[in-house]
Amino acid sequence: MKKKIASIGEFGLIDILRSKTSCSSDVIKGIGDDTAVVKMSSKKRLLLTTDMLVEGVHFTKDSSPKAIGYKAVCCSVSDIAAMGGIPKHAVISFGVAPSIKLDFILKIHQGMKTAAKRFGVNIVGGDTVRSENNVINVALTGEVNADKAVYRDGAKVGDKVFVTGRLGNSLNSGWHLRFMPRVAESQYLVNKYKISSMIDISDGLVPDLDHILKGSKVGAILYEKNVPLRKDANIEKAYYDGEDFELLFTVSPKEAKKILSQKKYIFYHIGEIVRESIGLLSVDVEGEEREIKMKKGFVHF
Ligand SMILES: [Mg+2]
CATH class of the missing domain: 3.90.650.10 (PurM-like C-terminal domain)
Structure with missing residues (x-):
């Protein structure tokens, strides 16, 4: 596997990873839709999605931090909506440079809270790491009735x-x-x-x-x-x-x-x-x- 990712493309990479992944029978949809779909009970489905925003790719240093936070949550909320589901719980991770100001992070967090409140999402945890480029990851769950997915x-x-x-x-x-x-x-x-x-x-x-x-x-x-x-x-x-x-x-x-x-x-x-x-x-x-x-x-x- 000496091929570079650029020659395979995003969807090509997803296809390769999917072909190398197997799941147990409670996984109704694995890789390859807006969210994964897992059986919770005979009537309920759990939806799982994750989205990463990277400085320089999805936003710049000049973007409003509140808007970045709002977008980070809303991208995942939109994927839950695409399955017919209701968004529920989020875990949010930050990779930030040590030089970054606390105020910047707090404003991103404020934007996230605005989105979370608007769509009934609870922010329940996450992780923080040191990173050269600023990176935000939102993982979100949702729920949908089996017959409405x-x-x-x-x-x-x-x-x-x-x-x-x-x-x-x-x-x-x-x-x-x-x-x-x-x-x-x-x-x-x-x-x-x-x-x-x-x-x-x-x-x-x-x-x-x-x-x-x-x-x-x-x-x-x-x-x-x-x-x-x-x-x-x-x-x-x-x-x-x-x-x-x-x-x-x-x-x-x-x-x-x-x-x-x-x-x-x-x-x-x-x-x-x-x-x-x-x-x-x-x-x-x-x-x-x-x-x-x-x-x-x-x-x-
Ligand atoms: Mg989508």
Whole structure:
């Protein structure tokens, strides 16, 4: 194994690690969804997720420490929402340089507490270590009823594709530091409708939709005129920017009709699920179809 990580890529690395990991039978979903899913009882599932933020990659010395703390917790909350779950308990670790000011850490902690309070999360422990670059890790649990858990592999041909909000230009607009994880929307959806697959958009609409397509062994058509854009975004930014933290989900045509006629939340119908052999197509405002290449959204390696 002399290959460098850069030549394998983030998802390639995950695939290799997954192939070398085996779990006991109470693990319903191991590596490869928004969170792991473990059987707690016949009716309850425990969700587990962890997220690392690294200075220079996810934030800079100039970022607001409160915003960093808020984001660190909310990224994990968003993953719990993507499974249809409710966030519960967090353990939070800091790797910091000895030169860092206490005030900076306390402000990060304040941001974390704001997010924790908003989403009903208890911060119950963690670890602190010395590190050259500042690093924050949030591990979060959640709960979901067995029959409400939503995975990436349930999309069926004919299903409609939806998103919960506007996409693109998350970095320049500052949305990536103050987004609202869609826990309420997720709860509303899983409690009222049958959601066939779901994921949160962290890497970008196209790369995250690709996880659903690969997991479900299907293709999709996106209608550009239906994709809701954030201010100063265009369709390319909506497809690839990432860090929108909106939910991307699929439902049967029957459920789609019901969702479109409810008034509580706005859900945007942006496409259809088609046969796997069709791949991923995008229809522009003139009705022209083009094939979407799997250009990466946010690339870690
Ligand atoms: Mg996710």
